[in-house]
Amino acid sequence: MDTIALKMEGICKHFPGVKALDRVDIEVRKGEILALLGENGAGKSTLMKVLAGVHQPDAGSIYINGSKAVIQGPRSSQALGISIIYQEFNLVPNLSVAENIFLGREPRRVRGVIDWKRLHQQAQAVMERVGLKHVSPKTLVSELGIAEQQLVEIAKAISYASEIIIMDEPTAVLNGEDAKQLLRIMLELKKQGMAIIFITHRLEEVEQIADRISVLRDGKYIGSANAGEVTRDDIVKMMVGRDITDLYPERNEKLGQPVLTVEHLTVKGELHDINLTVREGEILGIGGLMGSGSTQLSKALFGLYPNMQGTITVNGQTRIRSPREAIDAGIALVSDDRKGEGLVLIMSVFENLLLPSYRRISAGGTLMQRAKQTSIVEKWVDLLKIKVHDPAVEAGTLSGGNQQKVVLGKWLQMNPKVLILNEPTRGIDVGAKAEIYQLMKTLTEQGLAIVMISSEMPELLGMSHRIAVMHEGRITGEMPIQEATQEKIFLYATGGK
Amino acid sequence: MTKGLALVNKYRVLIIFAALCLAAGILSDSFLTVNNLLNVVRQVSITAIIAAGMTLIILIAGIDLSVGSVLAFTGAIAAGMITANLPLVVVLPVTLLIGLLFGLINGLFVTRWGIPSFITTLALMVIARGMTLVYTKGYPVVVSNDAFRFIGNGKIAGVPLPIIIMLAVFALMYWVLRCTSFGRYIYAIGGNEEAARLSGIPVNTIKLAVFGIGGLLSALSAIIYTSRLMSAQPTAGTGIELDAIAAVIIGGTSLAGGRGGIVGTLFGALIMGILDNVLNLMNVSPFYQSIAKGLVILLAVLVDSKFSKIKTR
Numbered sequence: 016m017d018t019i020a021l022k023m024e025g026i027c028k029h030f031p032g033v034k035a036l037d038r039v040d041i042e043v044r045k046g047e048i049l050a051l052l053g054e055n056g057a058g059k060s061t062l063m064k065v066l067a068g069v070h071q072p073d074a075g076s077i078y079i080n081g082s083k084a085v086i087q088g089p090r091s092s093q094a095l096g097i098s099i100i101y102q103e104f105n106l107v108p109n110l111s112v113a114e115n116i117f118l119g120r121e122p123r124r125v126r127g128v129i130d131w132k133r134l135h136q137q138a139q140a141v142m143e144r145v146g147l148k149h150v151s152p153k154t155l156v157s158e159l160g161i162a163e164q165q166l167v168e169i170a171k172a173i174s175y176a177s178e179i180i181i182m183d184e185p186t187a188v189l190n191g192e193d194a195k196q197l198l199r200i201m202l203e204l205k206k207q208g209m210a211i212i213f214i215t216h217r218l219e220e221v222e223q224i225a226d227r228i229s230v231l232r233d234g235k236y237i238g239s240a241n242a243g244e245v246t247r248d249d250i251v252k253m254m255v256g257r258d259i260t261d262l263y264p265e266r267n268e269k270l271g272q273p274v275l276t277v278e279h280l281t282v283k284g285e286l287h288d289i290n291l292t293v294r295e296g297e298i299l300g301i302g303g304l305m306g307s308g309s310t311q312l313s314k315a316l317f318g319l320y321p322n323m324q325g326t327i328t329v330n331g332q333t334r335i336r337s338p339r340e341a342i343d344a345g346i347a348l349v350s351d352d353r354k355g356e357g358l359v360l361i362m363s364v365f366e367n368l369l370l371p372s373y374r375r376i377s378a379g380g381t382l383m384q385r386a387k388q389t390s391i392v393e394k395w396v397d398l399l400k401i402k403v404h405d406p407a408v409e410a411g412t413l414s415g416g417n418q419q420k421v422v423l424g425k426w427l428q429m430n431p432k433v434l435i436l437n438e439p440t441r442g443i444d445v446g447a448k449a450e451i452y453q454l455m456k457t458l459t460e461q462g463l464a465i466v467m468i469s470s471e472m473p474e475l476l477g478m479s480h481r482i483a484v485m486h487e488g489r490i491t492g493e494m495p496i497q498e499a500t501q502e503k504i505f506l507y508a509t510g511g512k
Numbered sequence: 513m514t515k516g517l518a519l520v521n522k523y524r525v526l527i528i529f530a531a532l533c534l535a536a537g538i539l540s541d542s543f544l545t546v547n548n549l550l551n552v553v554r555q556v557s558i559t560a561i562i563a564a565g566m567t568l569i570i571l572i573a574g575i576d577l578s579v580g581s582v583l584a585f586t587g588a589i590a591a592g593m594i595t596a597n598l599p600l601v602v603v604l605p606v607t608l609l610i611g612l613l614f615g616l617i618n619g620l621f622v623t624r625w626g627i628p629s630f631i632t633t634l635a636l637m638v639i640a641r642g643m644t645l646v647y648t649k650g651y652p653v654v655v656s657n658d659a660f661r662f663i664g665n666g667k668i669a670g671v672p673l674p675i676i677i678m679l680a681v682f683a684l685m686y687w688v689l690r691c692t693s694f695g696r697y698i699y700a701i702g703g704n705e706e707a708a709r710l711s712g713i714p715v716n717t718i719k720l721a722v723f724g725i726g727g728l729l730s731a732l733s734a735i736i737y738t739s740r741l742m743s744a745q746p747t748a749g750t751g752i753e754l755d756a757i758a759a760v761i762i763g764g765t766s767l768a769g770g771r772g773g774i775v776g777t778l779f780g781a782l783i784m785g786i787l788d789n790v791l792n793l794m795n796v797s798p799f800y801q802s803i804a805k806g807l808v809i810l811l812a813v814l815v816d817s818k819f820s821k822i823k824t825r
Binding site: 317319338339341342348350355356357358359360361362366369370371373374377380381382425 | 693694770
């Protein structure tokens with residue numbers, strides 16, 4: 016049973032301007048669960064995409080069951096017995112569970128007529144293996160809950176006769192009970208001889224089910240260990256790897272008057288009775304797991320829920336029912352979805368930087384002279400050290416860190432009083448991270464109030480003056496930084512008391 | 513990409529245009545005469561003005577299929593008002609206003625109720641055509657009014673008035689798209705509507721205005737068209753939406769929104785017009801003309817997608 020199912024050796028992958036993977040070695044045996052750990056941007060998803068055949072590695076070799084393999088594309092990945100379960104499911108909601116599992120491979124009678132009886136029998140068989148006994152194969156996927164949908168994905172993976180299953184943060188979208196159930200099923204699959212690579216941020220899950228761990232950091236392979244032989248602290252040290260003080264500047268000490276006050280903010284089904292205050296020059300960190308409601312909070316503060324109840328007061332202004340009113344009140348939102356919400360990727364860096372400002376730099380709808388626009392753009396390109404040889408290039412061509420700087424620049428030009436940062440350094444390399452942290456410090460010294468939503472513990476602990484933690488749309492705990500610990504934040508984030 | 517290729521890419525519409533003119537000049541002696549050219553451009557002006565509005569709509573990733581029917585309806589109303597002896601200072605603004613109203617109705621369905629513009633404008637296309645038939649009872653409305661005739665048939669300094677109107681419309685739209693915040697918002701919305709909304713841009717207002725402009729320009733085109741013929745035909749403008757869309761696409765504006773511009777559309781419309789003209793001059797049967805036009809559209813779009821691939825590489 017101890018044979019190595021998958022071995023990756025010296026895998027390197029470069030993207031323009033970024034070394035995404037740098038000599039990564041990973042191996043997983045049959046009947047083993049390997050926890051692949053690392054901060055956001057450590058290279059886990061790139062590594063997965065190499066296995067999925069989406070990216071071709073620049074160097075290194077992959078061995079499957081001992082023989083060298085080349086993964087040319089998604090099909091060849093599948094043929095080699097690799098299945099990947101992504102955070103976003105690839106299911107067709109209006110087809111039945113059985114049809115989804117065997118999509119494109121339905122058992123047929125002659126001439127393309129589906130053999131429904133066999134389809135349902137075969138589906139039933141794989142569904143039993145993943146604990147979906149209680150569901151009929153004829154049920155529509157849209158009628159299933161999210162946990163069951165995930166099990167359908169896993170059933171689909173098994174039906175391909177996959178021997179290697181990679182799961183990308185599968186428990187992130189599940190509640191406690193469903194997550195436990197999933198972990199049980201993973202152990203069951205392990206017993207059946209599958210090799211499982213398990214990506215997660217929840218270290219207690221690692222302790223519960225992983226046999227071994229491998230850690231990546233900034234695209235580099237840091238090391239592996241047997242799960243029983245390392246403590247949580249060891250793992251965190253491997254993941255973070257540097258002294259937190261190296262990366263995070265000293266906090267601004269001159270805090271002023273409250274700028275943003277939120278009272279009894281409620282959005283039906285999303286947020287419940289949120290109360291917050293942020294002072295001039297202060298960074299309020301907001302922690303929480305995926306689905307905690309922190310993103311909804313950022314959107315509510317930016318006027319994207321016109322039906323909200325409660326009050327948001329910025330500088331005495333209380334009417335915030337649209338992004339425009341939020342902007343006029345002095346709020347800026349740097350969204351966590353940079354490509355979807357932050358930038359117009361097919362527009363130039365130049366225009367992206369000016370987009371919110373256009374109405375301020377135009378008279379009667381006519382824009383000010385090009386030269387003046389250029390001077391604004393150049394100011395931010397210089398100040399934020401945006402690496403772009405010509406601001407006329409499309410924003411989509413920039414690296415993640417530089418794109419984020421463009422988003423920051425476009426808001427700073429608006430001279431906000433409150434800056435909401437949702438995952439400000441997600442998918443950004445360490446160098447740009449440090450620059451953004453330094454910038455945040457400078458801004459707070461100038462009196463800006465910052466609300467920083469982050470799922471990265473070190474970032475929360477390293478940057479915030481105070482931390483509020485959310486769970487299921489509520490603030491479950493708030494503490495000054497002196498009293499904050501990872502454990503405490505985690506406890507509040509899971510709804511514990 | 514090399515610099516030379518980039519240049520070719522940037523001016524590809526112009527190059528196609530020049531090549532077509534050259535070929536037309538060689539194939540037909542009468543093509544490169546002042547009279548013929550003015551004639552071509554005057555004919556093009558009706559489609560081109562509609563295509564100008566269509567450019568804005570396609571830039572926000574929309575489409576307007578109702579332009580032809582709106583042209584017919586507003587043309588009929590204009591003709592009706594003139595036969596009722598209303599003065600032009602009333603007829604023209606009212607006609608334009610009705611066109612604007614149709615555009616705003618399109619925009620309202622798109623913004624307020626989130627119905628795809630393809631569906632909304634398809635419905636309005638059928639409705640406006642029906643309204644035209646009801647109003648005209650299926651017969652042409654013939655008008656006689658010398659001032660009105662001048663709009664479509666008059667010349668100023670030797671240049672036909674429709675050409676001057678067309679150029680004015682394009683110059684205005686060029687300025688709007690390049691030099692006003694409204695114009696830049698159009699590109700932002702087409703490029704990424706969500707990012708635009710989160711940048712504080714009043715997305716719905718802009719969209720409404722864009723569809724409004726589309727309707728208004730259809731009415732303007734209707735005035736010229738009706739004046740050219742001195743009668744309003746109930747079937748006027750049938751299929752003109754496709755010509756207008758083709759002009760926009762040949763001009764290099766992306767159907768996905770956010771990319772393109774008004775200058776390309778002008779040349780796109782001219783290319784279509786010249787093609788018609790030269791095939792006419794060569795006595796090619798209209799059946800074949802249709803096939804040739806379709807092939808040119810395919811060719812232009814093919815070149816476009818080839819180049820956009822090079823660009824992203």
